[in-house]
Amino acid sequence: MKKWQVSSRWLTTSLVAMGMSFPVFAQEDDPIKVGILHSLSGTMAISESTLKDTMLMQIEQQNAQGGLLGRQLEPVVVDPASDWPLFAEKARQLLEQDKVDVIFGNWTSVSRKSVLPVVEELNGLLFYPVQYEGEESSGNVFYTGAAPNQQAIPAVDYLMNNVGVERWVLAGTDYVYPRTTNKILEAYLKDHGVAQEDIMINYTPFGHSDWQNIVSEIKRFGSAGKKTAVVSTINGDANVPFYRELGNQGIDAADIPVIAFSVGEQELSGIDTAPLVGHLAAWNYFMSVDTDANYDFIDSWIEYTGDEEAVTNDPMEAHYIGFNMWKEAVKKAGTTDVDAVKDAIIGVSVPNLSGGYAAMMPNHHITKPVLIGEIQDNGQFSIVWQTPSTVAGDAWSDYLPGSRDLISDWRKPLECGNYNVIEKTCGGGEAQTASQ
Amino acid sequence: MNLLRTIKATLLFWCCVALATPVLAQQTNIAEQDVPPELAALAADSYADKGKAIQALIASDHPRTRTWLTTLLDGKLQRIKESGRFVIVTDNRGRDWTVIDAVDDTPLGEVSRRNIDRITINNALRNQLRSAMAVLDLDAPTVQERLASADRLLGKVDVNLAEPLAARLEAEESPAVRDKLTQALAIYQLQSGDSAAISEAIDTLSGSLNPAVRAALNGVAAGEGEAAESARQALAGIEQKLKLNRAAETLYFGLSLGSVLVLAAIGLAITFGVMGVINMAHGELIMLGAYTTWMMQQLLPGQPGLALILSIPAGFLVAAVAGIIIERSVIRFLKGRPLETLLATFGVSLILQQLVRTLVSPLNRTVVTPEWMSGSLVINEALSLTLNRLYVLGFALVVFAGIMLVMRKTRLGLEVRAVTQNRAMARSMGIRATRVDIMTFALGSGVAGLAGVALSQLTNVGPNLGQSYIIDSFMVVVFGGVGNLWGTLVAGMSLGVINQVLEPWAGAILAKIIVLVFIILFIQKRPRGLFPQKGRAAEG
Structure with missing residues (x-):
């Protein structure tokens, strides 16, 4: 009896060993599939198509170095065409038909929200590279862009403490990211003693092009004798006519600075920046960062695109970090299995492009430095301030009533994206987020 | 065999010379750049120190003060990382930038962006630089330039500037520029704390549509007392005009x-x-x-x-x-x-x-x-x-x-x-x-x-x-x-x-x-x- 047991154990072990060795054999010929879910047509193509190229470049570089786990990487590119429901369909196609091991993708929050249930249902991995409004944490998504506490809050701190701003215009495009961010900022400003009449909030539709009235209103708001600044969450295209109108109406950065969260090198490449010198942007990376890692990245990007004028920006760095983190996690886990990678990636730390390290936190957000840059006449930013050390991303804002009690920790045994520390339950944030 | 070796050696020698020449040339150039202390101070680490350096530079009356201030304002005054040489960037597009020497304008060709250290400024310094330039421009030959610089000084006059400005006002001939300078000085007086000066300043400023004037008056009106009351009246008058x-x-x-x-x-x-x-x-x-x-x-x-x-x-x-x-x-x-x-x-x-x-x-x-x-057609200061x-x-x-x-x-x-x-x-x-x-x-x-x-x-x-x-x-x-x-x-x-x-x-x-x-x-x-x-x- 005992003998049988032993031999059965031996048998199982050897079977498992064989079973394990077989797929490894089979896998060695199979490439690792990397899904890329970025719009290549439609409105968002302007921003997202460069992210696709960033991924392709990194995959190419990795393959040149012998791939990952001895296997080649194979990109699977799909085009969700800036159509939010199509994002979900394409994500399903990537996971079910193409059987990709990981997805890098999305730009707008609404597209991420559309993909979220699919990735969770099919247990995929999604790396999301853009700054966003927070108030979310999924076990299957890794947020490599900035949460509000890694961009908006430090930017406001800078204006308040270093520039002495007392009066605030919060201008944004009318959708979820600016609305949530402005809600957080309004709460934050009031916490710091800013009166209601010193805050002006303004929303405009996507692609707004007639800024005459709003700019003139800002000008009027700014002539009340207190230092005024504009915090802009205006998205994409609409920025060009906005800045043009600022320049034409003679609003100088020295008088009323505008700090933007969605304007990077890419957006500026469509404008003559001479009248905009001194206006600000807050990001976690600028193309002008003075490190060798960054210069190497720029050189390889220019080489890859074949365009001497090609620019790099913050979401590209986020993809750079995300890809390297995933790579390290796969190496650590020794497999591309989703659950193993999910466990392995927490705590992984890789170099970023600004001379420091980015670490994956248990809430699936990463640590990032916050940089404030002033626009220069060559379309670049000159960095005027940065946080002394990196800041860890906070999924749930500390300044909103429903979310300040929530934490996210995907490590065992908690494994919860919205744990309420007061009620000691998981799932406390669902109703709150849904109602927003 | 021997001949071959000689050729090789000669080639090698010339290669070395060719490689070394630019290095040597650069080194001699470095020795030539005699950095004046006023310029060297601009490369300070903190913005506060840079601000002091700018003041010192203006006070120094160095013949190249203007060039350095302008290039600093434009972000073109930079340094070569290794040699610490101050240069002016003439073309900052792409990866290699064309530079000239900041002291004597010698062309230095193209330098990779990697090797250039920027002397950055922020909005506060930019403000300071602009005011400084505006003061320098008050002596400009054309009325237009003087008017523009007087305009820039509205709301930016401080203790250091008040006296030279008053002197300047005496010498000024153009009535438009005089008007602007008077306003600039009146705004300064609003903050002086002397009630007689304040009420005089409010009289000067009432009726002006300039936003800087309005901002200054708003500041006074927010307080209490007689001055605040007259400031409020002046503002009400301005508001009436603004409506139209x-x-x-x-x-x-x-x-x-x-x-x-x-x-x-x-x-x-x-x-x-x-x-x-x-x-x-x-x-x-x-x-x-x-x-x-x-x-x-x-x-x-x-x-x-x-x-x-x-x-x-x-x-x-x-x-x-x-x-x-x-x-x-x-x-x-x-x-x-x-x-x-x-x-x-x-x-x-x-x-x-x-x-x-x-x-x-x-x-x-x-x-x-x-x-x-570009820009706008100015009808009056509010329109x-x-x-x-x-x-x-x-x-x-x-x-x-x-x-x-x-x-x-x-x-x-x-x-x-x-x-x-x-x-x-x-x-x-x-x-x-x-x-x-x-x-x-x-x-x-x-x-x-x-x-x-x-x-x-x-x-x-x-x-x-x-x-x-x-x-x-x-x-x-x-x-x-x-x-x-x-x-x-x-x-x-x-x-x-x-x-x-x-x-x-x-x-x-x-x-x-x-x-x-x-x-x-x-x-x-x-x-x-x-x-x-x-x-x-x-x-x-």
Whole structure:
């Protein structure tokens, strides 16, 4: 009896060993599939198509170095065409038909929200590279862009403490990211003693092009004798006519600075920046960062695109970090299995492009430095301030009533994206987020 | 063998020399740069130290003070990392930057961006530098320059500046500059704390429309006491004057928005209003016009103004040819089937958008605004009209007049009107209806191209440009009355003004919704728009 047991154990072990060795054999010929879910047509193509190229470049570089786990990487590119429901369909196609091991993708929050249930249902991995409004944490998504506490809050701190701003215009495009961010900022400003009449909030539709009235209103708001600044969450295209109108109406950065969260090198490449010198942007990376890692990245990007004028920006760095983190996690886990990678990636730390390290936190957000840059006449930013050390991303804002009690920790045994520390339950944030 | 070795050695030697020469040359140059301490101080680590260094530099009266301050202000004063040499960057595009020596202007060729250390400034320093430059410019020979620098000093006068400014005021001859300087000094006095000086300053400042003055008065008015009371009175007087200016400003904003609407809609008024073709690709024809402007600027680098003027005929031609192709290949097969035309042209619009994305780029293109179109026309200190919009307003009126002329005074116009009123009869009179169709559609499309040229100065030139204008265009044409060009003009202008009047109260989004609701209600009441076509032709 005992003998049988032993031999059965031996048998199982050897079977498992064989079973394990077989797929490894089979896998060695199979490439690792990397899904890329970025719009290549439609409105968002302007921003997202460069992210696709960033991924392709990194995959190419990795393959040149012998791939990952001895296997080649194979990109699977799909085009969700800036159509939010199509994002979900394409994500399903990537996971079910193409059987990709990981997805890098999305730009707008609404597209991420559309993909979220699919990735969770099919247990995929999604790396999301853009700054966003927070108030979310999924076990299957890794947020490599900035949460509000890694961009908006430090930017406001800078204006308040270093520039002495007392009066605030919060201008944004009318959708979820600016609305949530402005809600957080309004709460934050009031916490710091800013009166209601010193805050002006303004929303405009996507692609707004007639800024005459709003700019003139800002000008009027700014002539009340207190230092005024504009915090802009205006998205994409609409920025060009906005800045043009600022320049034409003679609003100088020295008088009323505008700090933007969605304007990077890419957006500026469509404008003559001479009248905009001194206006600000807050990001976690600028193309002008003075490190060798960054210069190497720029050189390889220019080489890859074949365009001497090609620019790099913050979401590209986020993809750079995300890809390297995933790579390290796969190496650590020794497999591309989703659950193993999910466990392995927490705590992984890789170099970023600004001379420091980015670490994956248990809430699936990463640590990032916050940089404030002033626009220069060559379309670049000159960095005027940065946080002394990196800041860890906070999924749930500390300044909103429903979310300040929530934490996210995907490590065992908690494994919860919205744990309420007061009620000691998981799932406390669902109703709150849904109602927003 | 020996010979070979000698050759090798010689080659090696020359290689070494060749490699070493530039290094040597550079080193001798470094020795030559004798950095004055005032300049060296500018490279301080903290912004506060840099601020002190700037003050010291101004006080030093070094002959190159001006150059260094200007280049520092422009972000062009930088350092070579290894040698610490101060250089001025003359071209900072791309990866290698052209530099010259900051002390003696020796050209140093191109240096990789990696090896350059920027001397950064922030907005506070920029302010300080500008004031400093403004003070230097107060001695400029022309009144204009002096006026500009005096203007810049409003609200920026501090203890250090007050005395030299007062001295300067004594010597100044131009009354305009004197006026500005007096105001600048009065603003300074507002903060002095001496009540007699304050009340005198408030007297000087009352009636001024300058925002800096208003900001300063607001600061005083927020306090308490007699001074605050008189400041409030002065502000009330200013506010009264401002009201009128504000009304004029809103009217201008409205007309400007209206002119954009008219430009975008006028081509559609011809193709949809006169011919009855629902052309959903109209927006993309506008886009083609805008891309033509970009293309012209690429062909004529350095001459954005000339390129823009040349794009007017070019944009018209490109869009007209595209219109002819669309008409010949799609629309003529769908005559009298509006729903199919709508769907087919919508397809064409998607094709054109994606074509531009694939052939040119999905990214927006930069269209440079020529010098004479940037900035604004200053009427008074509270009212200035932005020049680019002023030009577009004028252009819209000229285009409108041109089209009226074509429709009323030329044979083509006559034929168009004949064909649209009664096609069968016009044909039996010997008018070639097909040719008229082509010409009319080409005219409407060409005008859309013109709109694109104008819009390239106001908004983004990108594949989505057309989409944002197509709905507005239809709205204007329907509101104005289909088939009536005057209606389009009046409708565009009035919608623009209504929108801009509503916007400050309701916000941009709500204003748009209110305008749409208003049009829906209006169409319910008067289905044929503002100026309905009369007579039997209107029935058909």
